[in-house]
Amino acid sequence: MTSPASGSTTGWTWRLHGPDGxxxxxxxxxxxxxxxEAQGEAESWLGEHWRTLLERGAASASLLRGDTVVYGPMGLSAS
Incomplete structure (x- = not known):
C-alpha cells in the first residue's frame, strides 16, 4: 500500500488479498x-483495474480510509 506523500492517514486506498485471504x-x-483524497476516486480506480489485479494474483480487496477498513474484503471475480 502506498503512503500519502503528506503523511496523512485519512486517504482512501485498497488492501489486496490473495485467494487464501x-x-x-x-x-x-x-x-x-x-x-x-475521496472514496469515489478510490472506488473508480478499483473499477478500472480489478481485471489486472485479478490476473496478477489478487482475489479480493478491502477499502481503507487511513488504517481503518471501511468495507471488504470483496471478491474481484466477475462471477
Missing part, C-alpha cells in the same frame, strides 16, 4: 495502489 504487497503484483 493473505494480505498482498502491491509491489509483488507489479501494481501501484494509489492513495486517493
Amino acid at each position: 493473505t494480505v498482498l504487497d502491491p509491489s509483488d503484483l507489479d501494481v501501484d495502489v494509489p492513495v486517493e
